Amino acid sequence: MGREHSRNSAQNTFTLEELIFSIGKKVESLKEEQKNIRAEIIQNELLGKEIANQLQTVAKPSEIEKYLLHVEEMEKIVNLLLSLSGRLARSENILKNMQESNSEEKKLLEAKRDKLKEQHEDACRLKESIDRRSNQVSTFLHKYLSDNEYADYDRFIKMKTKLIVDIREIDEKINLGEEQLAALSVVAHLWKSANS
Numbered sequence: 001m002g003r004e005h006s007r008n009s010a011q012n013t014f015t016l017e018e019l020i021f022s023i024g025k026k027v028e029s030l031k032e033e034q035k036n037i038r039a040e041i042i043q044n045e046l047l048g049k050e051i052a053n054q055l056q057t058v059a060k061p062s063e064i065e066k067y068l069l070h071v072e073e074m075e076k077i078v079n080l081l082l083s084l085s086g087r088l089a090r091s092e093n094i095l096k097n098m099q100e101s102n103s104e105e106k107k108l109l110e111a112k113r114d115k116l117k118e119q120h121e122d123a124c125r126l127k128e129s130i131d132r133r134s135n136q137v138s139t140f141l142h143k144y145l146s147d148n149e150y151a152d153y154d155r156f157i158k159m160k161t162k163l164i165v166d167i168r169e170i171d172e173k174i175n176l177g178e179e180q181l182a183a184l185s186v187v188a189h190l191w192k193s194a195n196s
Contacts, residue, residue: 016188020181027177034170037163044159051145051153058144070130070137074157077127078164084120086172091116 048071055064091113098106134157141153 016184016191020184020188023177023181023184027174027181030170030174030177034167034174037167037170040159041163041167044156044163047152047156048160051149051156054149055141055144059140063140066133067137067141070134071157071160073130074134075160075164077123077130078161079168080123081120081127082165082168084116084123088113088116088120 052064052068055067059067091109095106095109095113098109141150145153
């Protein structure tokens with residue numbers, strides 16, 4: 001019996017170490033991907049600056065200001081929507097997994113979820129308003145930019161949104177992986193202590 005327990009203990013420790021190694025490799029891979037996305041963000045920002053510099057030479061100051069404000073608003077609203085969506089999803093998951101016995105705590109979480117839903121709806125309306133202003137910006141950009149230059153602007157805006165989503169997603173995956181590694185390291189340490 002003692003020999004069997006020792007063999008099972010060694011197998012469990014080995015499996016735990018394999019899992020830690022595997023997650024560690026995944027986190028390393030994610031960090032490499034994160035580095036690549038950050039490089040893409042820098043490249044895309046350079047494209048955005050080129051467009052702004054080009055507009056400086058041909059557009060009215062008020063139009064340049066509208067363009068810069070539009071780019072800033074797009075970034076802010078995408079970040080806000082991502083943040084609210086994530087928080088809303090987490091509160092929904094907590095509520096779904098909550099037991100009925102915590103009715104006071106459940107009421108507080110439901111109120112928080114409802115507030116987040118309201119904020120998300122407000123942010124969606126704000127995004128619609130920004131999208132409408134985007135049409136105004138597009139109209140005057142067509143006046144000043146060639147078809148190729150306008151295609152660069154369009155690519156810049158679309159990539160900016162995509163890269164914000166990508167970097168947020170990869171950051172969350174890295175954080176989750178690091179949390180899992182920390183928890184597994186504690187478990188491995190406790191397992192070794194209990195079985196030595």
